[in-house]
Amino acid sequence: MSATVFTNHVKTLGLLPVSREEMASLNGPDFKQYIKIFYLPTGFKLRVDFSVYHTVQPTLFFISPNQYLEIEEVGLENGYFIYYNRDFYCIQIHDQEVACDGLLFNNIRNMPNVEVSDEEITYLNYLFKEMIQEFKLGDSSLEEMVRTYLKQLLIRATRSWKRQHLAGTITDQPSDLEFFRQFTRLVEAHYKSKHTVADYADLLCMAPKTITHKFNRLRLPQPNEVIKNRIILEAKRLLVHTALTAKEIAYELGYDDPAYFSRLFMAKTGESPSSFRANFFR
Template structure:
């Protein structure tokens, strides 16, 4: 029996993460969905171009534009939740736990949240309750599933802030500023390439924005813009046939040579060199797996 709720364009599903489902999860089947995974220790997960190893239970939150690959499945079973924006995406209230909240859209570009041993039972309960709710077919099913999903996001957001922010935002005058900045960069990085562009959108001076980030011990605002541009460039290089020149234009650069220099400075490789190396490594890995 499949754990799926699908009604009036609202969709959420839960899949057991095991050998039987691994190929489907790594395929394009769930690409368009917002995803949450709960994995035991011993797994190896690749999100875009970063590899994560789970030393203990861990949660992963993957946006539709990210590329997910589970490269080493753990001995124990995990959970994989997928849902669309129509099912859950808070825009006005509870912004930290929205579909573009801290877990899915953060400056550190960190999709993983470790689960301390004392917290693991409560997360296991949420997933088991959600799985039980899929069996129910009454009028309250949709709201109950949404409630369990929100519980998962709230608890995970608390853990993420403890692990990745070290409390630096607790005393800040505007604890939401860094997330707003990330959201703006993600929305406009192809057209806006300077800190001044985003400072204007936030109605503050560029120096004030840079000072806030330094005070919060976060990467400089300019680096966040460049990192987002380079990430997209890498995605286009390995997942599309676009040339380096076409990618430069797509990312808002009128001078492809300037873009290539930026790519080299950030990665140590030319765009074509990165593509060749990555695709060669991927081909070699696929041959080993067959």
């Protein structure tokens, strides 16, 4: 498959093969800024932030621009890679569930993957072939057609993600599902400045206890843990991928007392920020 890309002013969407020949390019900085979707057959190994995934069956991965990604091993069959920016597709009002801040990206479960059933494999192979054909045609309707295919992929993947990762806890409760998404988006937007459940209760116009009760009913981790886990994840990224000191990272994440931040990091990870950095590169 040849490289295919649509670009028009500020909008970009590209489709590439995932193969051994493309590994260096895909792991490089060229695609960091984009929202990314990988469709990988069996035999692939990739690292997303600090988790390693092996594909034992075809799997979709959804990667946000702020996440670290590295493909470490490729399978015998090539995969597909879609990359696009928010200007190409990120509908905040109408398609919230499948938008770039929907369930598939930056979710509370921190699970960026969806295993694909046999039925979905057939559909996805058809979808990617249709997208490639659209690029070959180069028709004036290319942008709308490939956006339509992208939306179909996101909708079907979101349905599968809910079945696989929510285990039926809230999929039949639309209001709770919307709360789940809303809390996720707020944490992602404000974790550097808002560190307590009370902070998010103010944003949601509800009592902190109400949030806790909702999380208990949905069998999710406690909301305070969700907030702290997001902060610690960013701290780990900064420790590994930047030269910032622990004190500078504390300030970056909104903590005026670096010692307090170090204690929090120790409590959540079992090691100090400096030890975490040293051990990662050992």
